[in-house]
Amino acid sequence: MTESNMETVLHENRVFNPPAEFSRKSHLKSMDEYKALYKRSIEDPEGFWAEIAKELHWFKPWKQVLDASEKPFFKWFTGGKTNICYNAVDRHALGPNADRKAVIWEGEPGDNRVLTYKELYHEVCRFANTLKSLGIGKGDTVAIYLPMIPELAVAVLACARIGAVHSVIFAGFSAESIKDRVLDGRSKMVITGDGGWRRGSVLELKSIVDKGVADCDCVEKVLVVPRNANGDRFDCDMRDGRDVWYDEAGKDQPDECPCEELDSEDLLFLLYTSGSTGKPKGIMHTVGGYSVYTYLTAKYVFDLQADDVYWCTADVGWITGHSYLVYGPLQNAATIVMYEGAPNHPDPGRFWDIVDKHQVTIFYTAPTAIRAFMKWGDDWVDKHDLSSLRLLGTVGEPINPEAWMWYHRKIGKERCPIVDTWWQTETGGILLSPLPGVTPTKPGSATLPFFGVDAAILNPDGEEVETGLLSIRKPWPSILRGIWGDPERFKKTYWCNWNGEYYFPGDGARRDKDGYFWVVGRVDDVVNVSGHRIGTAELESIFVEHPSVAESAVIGVPHEIKGQGLVAFVLLKGDDSEGSDALRSELNAMVNEKIGKFARPEKIIFCADLPKTRSGKIMRRLLRDIATGNALGNVTTLADPSVVESLKGKYKD
Numbered sequence: 136m137t138e139s140n141m142e143t144v145l146h147e148n149r150v151f152n153p154p155a156e157f158s159r160k161s162h163l164k165s166m167d168e169y170k171a172l173y174k175r176s177i178e179d180p181e182g183f184w185a186e187i188a189k190e191l192h193w194f195k196p197w198k199q200v201l202d203a204s205e206k207p208f209f210k211w212f213t214g215g216k217t218n219i220c221y222n223a224v225d226r227h228a229l230g231p232n233a234d235r236k237a238v239i240w241e242g243e244p245g246d247n248r249v250l251t252y253k254e255l256y257h258e259v260c261r262f263a264n265t266l267k268s269l270g271i272g273k274g275d276t277v278a279i280y281l282p283m284i285p286e287l288a289v290a291v292l293a294c295a296r297i298g299a300v301h302s303v304i305f306a307g308f309s310a311e312s313i314k315d316r317v318l319d320g321r322s323k324m325v326i327t328g329d330g331g332w333r334r335g336s337v338l339e340l341k342s343i344v345d346k347g348v349a350d351c352d353c354v355e356k357v358l359v360v361p362r363n364a365n366g367d368r369f370d371c372d373m374r375d376g377r378d379v380w381y382d383e384a385g386k387d388q389p390d391e392c393p394c395e396e397l398d399s400e401d402l403l404f405l406l407y408t409s410g411s412t413g414k415p416k417g418i419m420h421t422v423g424g425y426s427v428y429t430y431l432t433a434k435y436v437f438d439l440q441a442d443d444v445y446w447c448t449a450d451v452g453w454i455t456g457h458s459y460l461v462y463g464p465l466q467n468a469a470t471i472v473m474y475e476g477a478p479n480h481p482d483p484g485r486f487w488d489i490v491d492k493h494q495v496t497i498f499y500t501a502p503t504a505i506r507a508f509m510k511w512g513d514d515w516v517d518k519h520d521l522s523s524l525r526l527l528g529t530v531g532e533p534i535n536p537e538a539w540m541w542y543h544r545k546i547g548k549e550r551c552p553i554v555d556t557w558w559q560t561e562t563g564g565i566l567l568s569p570l571p572g573v574t575p576t577k578p579g580s581a582t583l584p585f586f587g588v589d590a591a592i593l594n595p596d597g598e599e600v601e602t603g604l605l606s607i608r609k610p611w612p613s614i615l616r617g618i619w620g621d622p623e624r625f626k627k628t629y630w631c632n633w634n635g636e637y638y639f640p641g642d643g644a645r646r647d648k649d650g651y652f653w654v655v656g657r658v659d660d661v662v663n664v665s666g667h668r669i670g671t672a673e674l675e676s677i678f679v680e681h682p683s684v685a686e687s688a689v690i691g692v693p694h695e696i697k698g699q700g701l702v703a704f705v706l707l708k709g710d711d712s713e714g715s716d717a718l719r720s721e722l723n724a725m726v727n728e729k730i731g732k733f734a735r736p737e738k739i740i741f742c743a744d745l746p747k748t749r750s751g752k753i754m755r756r757l758l759r760d761i762a763t764g765n766a767l768g769n770v771t772t773l774a775d776p777s778v779v780e781s782l783k784g785k786y787k788d
């Protein structure tokens with residue numbers, strides 16, 4: 136959130152009540168109902184969650200709801216056997232919802248595919264059998280690097296079905312990122328595609344995977360899914376013995392495949408996310424608790440009803456795609472919309488065209504997208520009929536009140552509640568959010584905690600304060616189970632404050648007189664660029680690999696569309712403080728290669744020195760002041776005060 140947004144948020148006092156018409160039909164209808172249920176969930180979390188869990192299918196009931204004996208390694212529903220694929224697919228496909236649409240897919244060129252729950256069931260079974268025929272079984276890790284085609288959801292569900300651990304890698308990541316993730320998770324297989332459409336051209340995923348897995352000894356098979364269901368394929372190199380086309384391997388596989396009866400605490404997936412050190416962490420989520428929590432949050436936050444058409448614009452490569460495109464809504468038998476391409480292709484009206492065409496009722500997107508639409512102009516919105524919409528949502532970063540108001544007026548026509556949902560890869564599901572039929576909303580606030588979430592704002596001493604560090608006092612079912620291969624880092628990152636009693640998400644927040652939470656942003660060295668988390672240390676370690684670079688400091692600065700953008704201060708070796716555009720391009724190319732285009736900085740500033748404390752710590756706070764043009768904060772600890780003056784001059788140029 137930008138400084139000026141922070142100002143606006145501090146003075147924001149508009150309140151929007153849920154429309155009576157909405158509340159009349161919603162699952163939860165009143166604040167009294169919320170308060171009573173919330174109280175129950177906090178006073179008796181085990182009783183509360185046990186009751187909810189019973190709404191799902193268990194092959195064998197659990198013995199204990201919450202096992203905190205190895206805190207902070209919490210376990211939920213221990214002794215229980217279930218399968219999230221059964222709850223997301225079989226339950227509906229084998230019941231009265233068999234012919235309900237499960238997935239409405241739209242490709243960027245405008246092609247469509249629709250899968251009913253029954254069809255999805257058979258597709259998932261066929262995919263699962265294909266995985267098995269290629270040697271994948273329970274406990275094996277499978278990396279998935281696919282475009283947003285129906286098979287991405289199918290592949291994820293197929294892994295879950297047979298107890299394989301999926302590790303989805305967003306298709307914007309580079310070969311080197313694939314390599315890091317594949318090696319860290321010891322993936323036995325990589326599932327990729329022959330291509331996917333993005334802004335009118337085809338992404339060649341297979342060649343990126345080939346580069347990425349070249350030195351990965353763990354990878355036995357690469358399964359290649361054709362983008363087109365009609366038999367056409369994009370050209371790609373296939374390596375004998377390793378690479379297999381899905382249409383060939385899958386075509387004769389049976390379309391029935393039993394669900395593995397998994398232990399509640401069996402690993403469901405790994406998803407890598409950035410932290411404040413250089414190496415992305417493999418966040419671990421397990422079957423039982425994640426199922427229960429994503430099921431209930433999807434049901435209440437999005438108020439899913441039988442006739443809803445629900446569209447979450449996130450890619451399955453991020454946690455939002457896992458929890459609220461695939462698992463949460465499908466467990467509720469919802470109809471989901473999945474779109475392959477860019478929001479402004481062929482024109483900036485594309486999203487609204489999709490809403491109109493598929494009669495979308497619930498729309499969930501990120502503030503960065505909303506700000507982009509604002510910039511592209513209202514005409515693109517006005518061309519389309521948005522009357523099918525009844526609920527809007529946002530996620531990924533703080534939403535500035537101006538964008539909230541535009542969303543409310545222009546997209547929601549002042550009829551649709553907005554749910555501003557705060558959560559993280561680590562939390563697995565939404566922790567702070569309005570309930571659309573219940574909670575009066577305030578632009579820019581994620582409002583109140585969800586059931587079972589005991590949130591507070593603390594100072595470092597553990598005292599409750601108005602503005603400070605967001606903390607969660609009780610474990611909830613979908614809390615991360617650890618960082619893959621690094622239990623120490625898990626404890627250090629999330630449980631180091633407050634005697635390890637509370638989960639620390641890394642965000643700062645404020646609480647107003649109504650108890651509403653206003654999440655301000657990260658308090659660590661993680662920058663949120665268009666809702667994508669990037670650790671500044673990740674970029675810094677890339678830059679110093681360049682032979683001309685001595686040191687670098689990367690900071691996040693406010694960005695009109697992206698929320699935050701990255702600025703890199705780069706100190707060159709020798710006495711060159713000017714650098715060159717050629718060097719700048721080389722550094723940008725390194726970011727492309729090592730992370731992906733989306734992580735490129737807005738600005739690279741070559742400098743003669745960096746502001747440091749006498750103990751040698753870079754004072755990023757001062758760099759941020761310089762980059763935002765703010766008055767410099769306390770400079771008394773600077774080793775050499777002249778450094779900032781020269782940097783200020785440089786930044787202006």
Ligand code: 7RM
Nearest residue numbers: 530531532533555556557558559560654657
């Ligand atoms: C779901 C997701 C998590 C970080 C989190 C926050 C920020 C996300 C909001 C938000 C303010 C929101 N997972 N964040 N949602 N900040 N209001 N509604 O985004 O792991 O990729 O990022 O994103 O800083 O810690 S994530």
